[in-house]
Amino acid sequence: MSTVQQMLESYPADLGAIDQQKLVACIQACGECRQACTSCADACLSEAMVAELIKCIRTDLDCADICASTESVLSRHTGYDANVTRAALEACRTVCGACAAECEKHADMHEHCRICAEVCRRCEQACSDLIGSL
Secondary structure, eight states: OOHHHHHHHHOSSOOTTOOHHHHHHHHHHHHHHHHHHHHHHHHHHHSTTGGGGHHHHHHHHHHHHHHHHHHHHHHOOTTOOHHHHHHHHHHHHHHHHHHHHHHHTTTTTOHHHHHHHHHHHHHHHHHHHHHHHO
């Protein structure tokens, strides 16, 4: 059992009708995506062709920040506001899609971009899945 799941199960109040499996999957996907995007941006900075990767770096960092924020929003349940949760998920889904598209442009040349694109697509899907269950 993951730490995310353990924390949700230990929450003393009722979580309501939210699909806990999708919530766990989305929190984990956001964390994984944050890490992958941070690493990809750093790897891009080490590439000889760094000037050609400026947009990729910027998109990676934006995605990492939005994923971190979404992960935090999804991890808090006291005073839950579905509108805030939905907005965070929609923003995360959007930035993950944009980051994946940008990284896919470089995936043939840079393994870190290929990996990052795949992780972003998984997070994008996890956000969509959770939105669909709200």
